[in-house]
Amino acid sequence: MKKTTxxxxxxxxxxxxxxxxxxxxxxxxxxxxxRCAAGVLGGxxxxxxxxxxxxxxxxxxxxxxxxxGLGMYAGQSACN
Numbered sequence: 001m002k003k004t005t006x007x008x009x010x011x012x013x014x015x016x017x018x019x020x021x022x023x024x025x026x027x028x029x030x031x032x033x034x035r036c037a038a039g040v041l042g043g044x045x046x047x048x049x050x051x052x053x054x055x056x057x058x059x060x061x062x063x064x065x066x067x068x069g070l071g072m073y074a075g076q077s078a079c080n
Contacts, residue, residue: 032079039075047071
């Protein structure tokens with residue numbers, strides 16, 4: 001379970017690092033960013049849970065990490 005948590009957190013950090021430097025934003029932009037963050041985190045959680053249902057041992061860990069990564073990508077894609 002610890003490997004899965006680390007893999008999910010690492011993927012989240014990479015995704016957030018890609019966001020870039022902060023800029024002045026309007027209230028609408030801030031609300032949109034919050035919805036996008038919720039989509040990314042929700043997608044990662046759902047993908048991680050679904051990936052965790054597959055395989056055993058190292059394969060299960062990899063499937064969980066892959067599910068979380070794909071969920072994050074899906075959540076990000078829904079925002080753009």
